[in-house]
Amino acid sequence: MNRKRLGGLIKTIEAEITLGIFDYQKYFLKxxxxxxxxxxxxxxxxxxxxxxxxxxxxxxxxxxxxxxxxxxxxxxxxxxxxxxxxxxxxxxxxxxxxxxGITKQQILQFRSILTKVPGQKEGCLGPITHQPYYDAAKNVDQ
Known part of the structure; x- marks a missing residue:
């Protein structure tokens, strides 16, 4: 019986997390x-x-x-x-x-500039360096 209740609770928590409405304090009071x-x-x-x-x-x-x-x-x-x-x-x-005031277009343009900047090793900066800027640009104006 307890496992069944816990299974239901887990599904509820996962659903709330997915929907972005999970309140940690509601389930873990102390x-x-x-x-x-x-x-x-x-x-x-x-x-x-x-x-x-x-x-x-x-x-x-x-x-x-x-x-x-x-x-x-x-x-x-x-x-x-x-x-x-x-x-x-x-x-x-x-x-x-x-x-x-920073626009998505400015961030994407900046990201393209970064691909031409010399890196610490051979070549230019890699995607790891400028990926966060691309991710940020996807969220601008949304």
């Missing part, structure tokens, strides 16, 4: 992680509201705040990689633009 997930959700909500606001921040300002928030979540190596990409490529290109 979990310490619930507070952490709630904080992350609140930051995401605040970020979306800030980006849609007419006075949205410039990319350089937003990147600085975002990096500080992510520093505690990421390994030092990953943080350094992202910081390097921002500093070397994104900030010079988009740093003075408001985030809400």
């Amino acid at each position: 979990s310490k992680s619930a507070v952490k997930f709630k904080e992350i959700e609140q930051r995401e909500t605040n970020a979306i509201q800030a980006l849609k606001a007419p006075n949205s921040p410039r990319l350089a300002e937003f990147a600085d705040i975002w990096l500080k928030e992510k520093k505690i979540e990421w390994s030092k190596g990953h943080y350094d990689d992202v910081d390097g990409i921002l500093t070397k490529y994104l900030i010079p290109m988009f740093g003075n633009q408001k985030i809400s």
